[in-house]
Amino acid sequence: MASVIEAEGLNLTFQTGDGAVQALKDVNLAVGQGEFVSFIGPSGCGKTTFLRVVADLEQPTSGRITVNGMSPDAARRARAYGYVFQQAGLFPWRTIEGNVMLPLEIMGYPRGERRDRAARVLELVELKGFERKYPWQLSGGMQQRASIARALAFDADILLMDEPFGALDEIVRDRLNEELLRLWDRTGKTILFVTHSIPEAVYLSTRIVVMSPRPGRITDVIDSPLPRARPLDIRDTPAFIDIAHRVREGLRAGHVDVV
Amino acid sequence: MARVLPVVTVVAAIVVFWYAATVWLNAAWTRDQAARAGLSVTFAEVVADTMAQERPVLPAPHQVAAELWKSTVAEEVFSRRGIVQSGTLSNRSLIYHAWVTLSATLVGFAIGTVAGILLAVGIVHNRAMDLSVMPWAIASQTIPILAIAPMIIVVLNSLGVSGLIPKAIISAYLSFFPVVVGMVKGLRSPEPAQLDLLRTYNASAFQTLRKLRLPASLPFLFASLKVGIAASLVGAIVGELPTGAVAGIGARLLTGSYYGQTVQIWAALFAAAIVAAALVGTVGAIERRTLRAMGLLR
Numbered sequence: 001m002a003s004v005i006e007a008e009g010l011n012l013t014f015q016t017g018d019g020a021v022q023a024l025k026d027v028n029l030a031v032g033q034g035e036f037v038s039f040i041g042p043s044g045c046g047k048t049t050f051l052r053v054v055a056d057l058e059q060p061t062s063g064r065i066t067v068n069g070m071s072p073d074a075a076r077r078a079r080a081y082g083y084v085f086q087q088a089g090l091f092p093w094r095t096i097e098g099n100v101m102l103p104l105e106i107m108g109y110p111r112g113e114r115r116d117r118a119a120r121v122l123e124l125v126e127l128k129g130f131e132r133k134y135p136w137q138l139s140g141g142m143q144q145r146a147s148i149a150r151a152l153a154f155d156a157d158i159l160l161m162d163e164p165f166g167a168l169d170e171i172v173r174d175r176l177n178e179e180l181l182r183l184w185d186r187t188g189k190t191i192l193f194v195t196h197s198i199p200e201a202v203y204l205s206t207r208i209v210v211m212s213p214r215p216g217r218i219t220d221v222i223d224s225p226l227p228r229a230r231p232l233d234i235r236d237t238p239a240f241i242d243i244a245h246r247v248r249e250g251l252r253a254g255h256v257d258v259v
Numbered sequence: 260m261a262r263v264l265p266v267v268t269v270v271a272a273i274v275v276f277w278y279a280a281t282v283w284l285n286a287a288w289t290r291d292q293a294a295r296a297g298l299s300v301t302f303a304e305v306v307a308d309t310m311a312q313e314r315p316v317l318p319a320p321h322q323v324a325a326e327l328w329k330s331t332v333a334e335e336v337f338s339r340r341g342i343v344q345s346g347t348l349s350n351r352s353l354i355y356h357a358w359v360t361l362s363a364t365l366v367g368f369a370i371g372t373v374a375g376i377l378l379a380v381g382i383v384h385n386r387a388m389d390l391s392v393m394p395w396a397i398a399s400q401t402i403p404i405l406a407i408a409p410m411i412i413v414v415l416n417s418l419g420v421s422g423l424i425p426k427a428i429i430s431a432y433l434s435f436f437p438v439v440v441g442m443v444k445g446l447r448s449p450e451p452a453q454l455d456l457l458r459t460y461n462a463s464a465f466q467t468l469r470k471l472r473l474p475a476s477l478p479f480l481f482a483s484l485k486v487g488i489a490a491s492l493v494g495a496i497v498g499e500l501p502t503g504a505v506a507g508i509g510a511r512l513l514t515g516s517y518y519g520q521t522v523q524i525w526a527a528l529f530a531a532a533i534v535a536a537a538l539v540g541t542v543g544a545i546e547r548r549t550l551r552a553m554g555l556l557r
Contacts, residue, residue, distance in 0.1 A: 057455050076461055083459045085452045093474045093553035102470065106462045134554035 004158060004190045005031040005054060010063035012049060012216075022215035023049040024060070029209065029218065033157075036184055036191045038201035039209045040247060041254065046216020047194045047209075051160050054192065055083050067158070079107060081158035082151030086166050088143035090135040090150075097122070097131035100150045107154055121149040124183060141172035148180075152187070161193045165200070174232060177203055181230055198251075199235060202226075202244045210247060212254025220250035277320050284316040285309035318522045326526040327353065350506065353530045359507040360495050361534055363423050367430020368491040372484065374431065375438025382439070383446040383472070384464060393443075400436050404429065404494065409501040426507075430494035434487035441483025445476025478555060481546035488538045496531060508534070 012024040024046045031037050039047035052058040053065060056072035067075035075081065082103075090099045097118050104114040122128055125145040135143055144164055151159060165173045177200060184191055195201050201208050202224065210220040224243055226234065234240055282305070289308040293300045300308075310319040318326075334352035335341035341349045348355035378396070381388040408429050415425040449471050457467050499509025508531050515524035550556035 055459055057458065076459060079461060081459070083456065085456065087450075087452060089450070089452050089456055091453070091471070091474070093477075093555055095554075103460045106457070106460045106466050106470065136554070 002033045003030045004033050004035075005029070005065070005067055005192070007050075007053075007065045008063060010050075010053065010065055011061045012046075012053060012058060013061045024053070025215035025217045027063070027216075027218055029221075031190060031192065031207075034188050034190055035207060036181075036193065036205050037207045037209060038193045038195055038205040039211060040195055040198065040201045041211030041216075041251065042196065042213055044213035044216065045211035045254075046213070047211050048162050049216060050211075051162050051192060051194055054158075055081060055160055079103075079154060080156055081160050082154065082156045084144075084148055084151045084159065084161040084164045086163045088135070088140075088147040090143055090146055092135055094134075095131065096127060096133050096135065096138065096146050099135070099146060100153050103150060103154050109154075117153050117155075118149075121152045122146075124152065124186075125149045126179065139172075141168050141176060144168065144176065145179075148183075152183075157189055159189050159191045161191065163194050163196070166195070166197075173197075173200070178232060180204065185228065198244050198247050202240060202247060203230060203232075203235060208243070208247055210250035210254065212251070219254040220246075222246055222250065274320055277317075278310075281315070281317050281319045282306050282309045285312055288312065288316070314519045315521055318525050322522050323525045323529060326522045327529060330523075330526060353508075353511065353526065356507050356511050356527070357530050357534055360492070360499065360509065360531075363426035363495040363498065363507070364430055364488070364491045364534075364538070366423060367427035367432075367494055368434050368488050370427060371431035371434030371487060371491060372438050375435040375483070375487070376442055376480075378435070378439050379442030379446055380468065382443050384468075393439075396436055396439050399432070404433060404497050405500075407432075408494075408497050412498065412501050426495050426498035429498035430491040433490040433494035437483040437486040437490065438480070441479045441486075442476055445479025446472045448479065449475045474553065477553065478550060481542065481550070484542050484546075485539050488542055489535050492531065492535050492538060 007027050007029045010024055010027040011022070014021045014023055027046070027050060039050065041047050049058060053060050054067055054072060056076040065072060068078070068080045070078065070080070090096075091102065094102065097115075100118040100121060101114045104117060109117070118131070119128075122131060125148055127142065127145055127149060130138065130142070130146075135146070138146065148161075148164065165176050168176065180191075181204060193201075193204060205224055207224065208222045209218055210222065211217065212219045222243060226239060226243070286305050286309055289300065289305050289312075309315070310322070312318075315322070330351065330353045334349050335354055336343050338349055338351070339345065340351065348358065378388075378392055382392055383389070411429055411432075412421075412425050415421065415428070446468075453471055453475075454467070457471055462470070496507070496509040496512070499505075499507035500513055508527050511527035511530075512524055515521070515527060547556060
């Protein structure tokens with residue numbers, strides 16, 4: 001399995017008003033093609049920071065990281081990934097279709113292809129028929145689906161998702177989790193997914209990276225034995241509960257050695 | 260009806276207060292005149308006289324209304340020099356003078372708005388401009404416009420530029436500032452996550468400006484334009500004062516004060532107020548249409 005993302009001895013220190021904060025300490029991780037990797041941990045553990053380093057939105061202080069074999073900067077310029085933020089962040093003056101076409105306009109796709117691609121990804125996230133609506137006319141869950149469509153529109157191989165469902169209620173979140181798995185299955189993308197929900201991480205991932213704060217670091221990496229096809233009620237099986245337990249243990253262990 | 264009643268009530272209160280003030284402020288002159296003539300006047304005679312003086316301290320509302328009618332409709336429709344009989348606006352009508360001021364206002368407003376937007380774009384994109392332009396812009400507004408207006412007129416006149424352009428420049432001088440302040444805030448209004456999003460697309464600074472910063476700044480721009488267009492009108496009127504009362508609302512104010520024609524001054528003030536209200540109202544209407552079309556107004 002080819003490595004899509006490789007991090008070796010990655011460190012990142014923020015200089016803040018009251019001293020230096022080590023957001024990432026000696027992070028080593030390789031993510032293979034087509035994997036679904038979740039990052040879980042309490043706030044301040046560096047999970048979002050790691051995603052932002054992959055996206056070239058933060059610069060590491062030391063260490064090495066490659067994305068598709070390139071530096072994060074080169075990968076960003078090559079538009080190697082789509083990024084989904086915690087807030088949908090749709091532009092209120094654009095329709096849903098206009099929002100999905102935004103990256104395509106910036107990347108210089110011709111008009112006809114922009115429409116075709118927007119139609120395709122909006123169907124993929126089940127927003128067909130909402131092309132002409134404005135963001136405020138959609139629920140929070142639908143807005144987040146539109147923002148996922150926007151990240152998918154230019155067909156990057158990597159999808160970086162930073163707590164995309166964190167602001168949504170449990171019922172909507174369950175549905176979107178199911179849809180996301182289906183989408184991952186159909187598109188074969190490599191997904192890096194930040195969350196602070198244990199069931200969400202276990203339900204979605206092929207691998208779960210457990211992180212802990214001060215300094216932000218990886219404390220455990222758990223491979224999931226769950227099959228690729230996952231109905232929602234897989235969450236009641238002993239295998240699922242067993243992994244969830246291991247994640248919880250990992251989070252607790254990470255917490256204990258700071259206190 | 261629910262909207263008309265409060266407005267009518269306030270207007271009625273103002274008119275009542277105005278008439279009371281008219282009597283109070285003009286009575287001294289009436290009594291003075293009567294005393295010199297050795298006559299005694301009753302209170303009713305005093306009240307009647309305060310509202311019909313030729314050069315009152317404060318003209319009564321109906322005097323101002325009559326003057327407005329006389330110097331607009333009556334002058335243009337019935338007078339020999341009016342547009343109906345001569346084909347051109349009469350130089351004694353407020354419509355003519357308001358148009359002179361309005362054209363300078365609109366040219367100045369256009370210059371000020373374009374300059375303000377360009378400066379704001381420069382300030383947001385260039386650190387040197389960010390640090391250097393804003394203090395100058397603020398300093399420019401602390402200089403009283405009445406002091407600098409004659410300088411601009413004189414300097415431009417010596418360069419052979421006179422007429423509308425010098426007034427428009429004074430007008431632009433007042434209107435660019437609110438546009439700069441509003442646009443800098445507006446261009447910086449996108450959230451960090453929205454800017455990060457465009458960075459992940461590897462968008463250029465120009466694309467970021469066009470697709471995100473400019474649309475996001477529009478509500479701020481319109482708020483500034485409303486302030487700016489009123490300031491433009493003030494600038495144009497002030498610009499007319501040092502030119503020796505040739506034409507425009509400012510010229511009417513100046514000739515009125517030369518000859519103590521308070522009724523004429525008040526009529527000109529009302530003309531200015533009506534023009535200002537129309538201008539701000541027009542900007543507001545464009546604002547509502549634009550923001551609604553952009554989905555920013557529900």
